[in-house]
Amino acid sequence: MLFKAYRFSPLICFIFSLLITILIPIRPIAIAQQLKPKAMPATSRRLTFAEAQKLLTNEKEGNLDKQSGRFTRTRLRDGRVLELFYPLTTTNRARGGKPLTVPGYGLLYESEAALKETIRPRHALEDLIPDGRFFVADVPMLVAKLEKRLHAKLDYSRASLRRVDSFIAGYHGSHTTAQTDPHVFQELTAYYGEVLRRALSARLPSGLNAEWKVRDEKVGGVRTQAEPNLIFIATGRAKEIKPWSSILMVLADEDNRGAGLTKLFDADLKAAQ
Numbered sequence: 594m595l596f597k598a599y600r601f602s603p604l605i606c607f608i609f610s611l612l613i614t615i616l617i618p619i620r621p622i623a624i625a626q627q628l629k630p631k632a633m634p635a636t637s638r639r640l641t642f643a644e645a646q647k648l649l650t651n652e653k654e655g656n657l658d659k660q661s662g663r664f665t666r667t668r669l670r671d672g673r674v675l676e677l678f679y680p681l682t683t684t685n686r687a688r689g690g691k692p693l694t695v696p697g698y699g700l701l702y703e704s705e706a707a708l709k710e711t712i713r714p715r716h717a718l719e720d721l722i723p724d725g726r727f728f729v730a731d732v733p734m735l736v737a738k739l740e741k742r743l744h745a746k747l748d749y750s751r752a753s754l755r756r757v758d759s760f761i762a763g764y765h766g767s768h769t770t771a772q773t774d775p776h777v778f779q780e781l782t783a784y785y786g787e788v789l790r791r792a793l794s795a796r797l798p799s800g801l802n803a804e805w806k807v808r809d810e811k812v813g814g815v816r817t818q819a820e821p822n823l824i825f826i827a828t829g830r831a832k833e834i835k836p837w838s839s840i841l842m843v844l845a846d847e848d849n850r851g852a853g854l855t856k857l858f859d860a861d862l863k864a865a866q
Contacts, residue, residue: 637676638701640699644699648701649749655667673702673704674707675700681694714812721779722775725807728779732787737781739784743756754788755783763860785836786823788858789834789861793862802825803823827865839861
């Protein structure tokens, strides 16, 4: 037996080293997949009204959906789907009630599946934080990345949010609301969430702390989105705050874009009481 063990030890060592080589990269790969933006859903191709009408030649228009004189959705014989929006005439109050005509147009999808993917219900985090479980595990790393991005050491204080606000102000200068970078979004959410978590914990009775917790939110009755939220006990009952919602507000909500994180921080703390 000793001879056999000695004989096969190189093979065992080789297998062990191979396993180490394979398993070690798993976590970095998972992180990279988490931060990589998802491909956008299949989009339609816009057509002129005349082009869309031409595609409907010898087709039964509106075989999927029809609103006479306004809108039709047709599955073409080749499997594609055409949405046709008819011209509309309305009153232009700004021009003394004169009629205003909006030209018609068409939207062409490669298939019914492409159409369904485009119109299905979506969670705001679907492309920004695809999996909240990876996010929660990576909060310290994400904060470190934000510090590197800002070239500053952050101390998790309310005052430090002003430094983050300055960065966001610059970010707004070169990005539209549709260009929110998942990397930036996750880093900001991680830091803001940690500032909020620590402030909440300092207000709670001894032995109680606010904690990151993932909650699976139903989307459209079929899909689920893992939300990374803050959970804590206050006045004898569990409460929940969504730090990502505040970040979404300052980055992607056109009506609230530019709102300071310090202001939202105060509002979130007040809501937690």
